[in-house]
Amino acid sequence: MTPAARLSAAIDVLGAIEAERIPAQNALKSWGTAHRFAGSGDRAAIAGLVFDALRRHASSAYLMDDDSARARLLGALKLERGLDVEAIASLCNGERFAPVPLSDAERNALATRTLADAPSDIAGDYPTWLDPHFAEAFGDDRVKEAAAMASRAPLDLRVNTLRAKREKAQAALSHLGATPTPWSPLGLRIVLGADARNPGVHAEEIFLKGGVEVQDEGSQLAALFTQAKPGEQVVDLCAGAGGKTLALAAMMQGKGRLLATDRDKRQLAPIHQRLSRAGVHNAEIRSPRGAEDVLADASGKADLVVVDAPCTGTGTWRRNPDAKWRMRPGALEIRLKDQVEVLTRAASLVKPGGRLAYITCSVLPQENSGQIEAFLAREPGFTVMPPAEVIAALGERAAAFREAVRLSPQGLLMTPLRTGTDGFFVSLLRKAG
Numbered sequence: 001m002t003p004a005a006r007l008s009a010a011i012d013v014l015g016a017i018e019a020e021r022i023p024a025q026n027a028l029k030s031w032g033t034a035h036r037f038a039g040s041g042d043r044a045a046i047a048g049l050v051f052d053a054l055r056r057h058a059s060s061a062y063l064m065d066d067d068s069a070r071a072r073l074l075g076a077l078k079l080e081r082g083l084d085v086e087a088i089a090s091l092c093n094g095e096r097f098a099p100v101p102l103s104d105a106e107r108n109a110l111a112t113r114t115l116a117d118a119p120s121d122i123a124g125d126y127p128t129w130l131d132p133h134f135a136e137a138f139g140d141d142r143v144k145e146a147a148a149m150a151s152r153a154p155l156d157l158r159v160n161t162l163r164a165k166r167e168k169a170q171a172a173l174s175h176l177g178a179t180p181t182p183w184s185p186l187g188l189r190i191v192l193g194a195d196a197r198n199p200g201v202h203a204e205e206i207f208l209k210g211g212v213e214v215q216d217e218g219s220q221l222a223a224l225f226t227q228a229k230p231g232e233q234v235v236d237l238c239a240g241a242g243g244k245t246l247a248l249a250a251m252m253q254g255k256g257r258l259l260a261t262d263r264d265k266r267q268l269a270p271i272h273q274r275l276s277r278a279g280v281h282n283a284e285i286r287s288p289r290g291a292e293d294v295l296a297d298a299s300g301k302a303d304l305v306v307v308d309a310p311c312t313g314t315g316t317w318r319r320n321p322d323a324k325w326r327m328r329p330g331a332l333e334i335r336l337k338d339q340v341e342v343l344t345r346a347a348s349l350v351k352p353g354g355r356l357a358y359i360t361c362s363v364l365p366q367e368n369s370g371q372i373e374a375f376l377a378r379e380p381g382f383t384v385m386p387p388a389e390v391i392a393a394l395g396e397r398a399a400a401f402r403e404a405v406r407l408s409p410q411g412l413l414m415t416p417l418r419t420g421t422d423g424f425f426v427s428l429l430r431k432a433g
């Protein structure tokens, strides 16, 4: 397919997403099924265009003064890819399979309109109803923060120290351009191209042998900040597919006991294979069994309880650019209730003198500082550990990280703008001894 034909296809897919209100991946899959002649390069390029338009969903429509799928795609070519009006006109050349030529209004919009007077939610590409939350989180920086949350994310890997060293893993992935991440001592980063094409890490020998796992650097740091140590009894209460569990296990170096559970046993399904590939032998998966308390034996005994809380996921928008447009206020209310429930359970598992790590991949204050404030009022036996003590896990990078991260009395917030990671909030609390 020519670049112009790919653009046409992307406009069709975006139109279907909007008309049928379906997730982007489903629309792309349907398009692929109906156009079997398209190769993997075409599909990846079309997906890249669709995701870029979703990243710039509001700002591109504003720029073009038109909210059609075509306008959003054209606007995104300018805003996200930096194409000028002539480059865009050359794609819309009216030839077979290409989009029809630019109208005068489109030419004019691409050449002259800007986002200078756009409201914050439009310039920052986030749902209007979230503006008060973003204002509370970021104040006048909210457009810059939100724009970074809308931008493309790299592919981050965590080196599994049970199986490999970072230098060795980097060498094994040099053909993919892997470089060390700025903060995590275990991170490797692969910068993805505009077509968002998956570089096939899952098929690499170092991955198959458990030497690396896919994990955003922010998630790696969140695990590091829990200070899990060899010999401890650790509970991962919201283990899901096991991203944090694997990181905690590596920190524990196979010593001590790691109990992993989740409210939803289906979420735990991939964890067994991941643990075995990673060479973890001290983790026990406690799948939920109806009303039974599967952690009854751990009550009041854990050195560390990790709550990787269910949340709105606003911190991961750069990886799911369509999720934010489908998010509704009701989703926040539900998550807030889940968080209270899981924090209450966590508190009862921590032993006197032990730690509770509360983590979200959200930037919304209600889910982060607000939730910790309310927890401390309910559980006066807990105190927040000072951020300097938490960040010290980064060694010589701690001072620079402290400058970059957003600190509050309740914890720290990483963001794509400030730390180049997904958005993650971490609060480490200690229970009185």
Ligand SMILES: C[S@@+](CC[C@H](N)C(=O)[O-])C[C@H]1O[C@@H](n2cnc3c(N)ncnc32)[C@H](O)[C@@H]1O
Binding pocket: 237, 238, 239, 240, 241, 242, 243, 244, 245, 261, 262, 263, 264, 267, 308, 309, 310, 311, 338, 341, 342
């Ligand atoms: C952010 S995800 C966990 C991600 C996982 N820790 C990782 O690093 O890959 C949150 C998880 O919390 C689980 N969850 C929701 N409510 C819960 C509750 N009340 N108790 C325990 N787990 C809960 C969800 O099923 C979901 O798997």
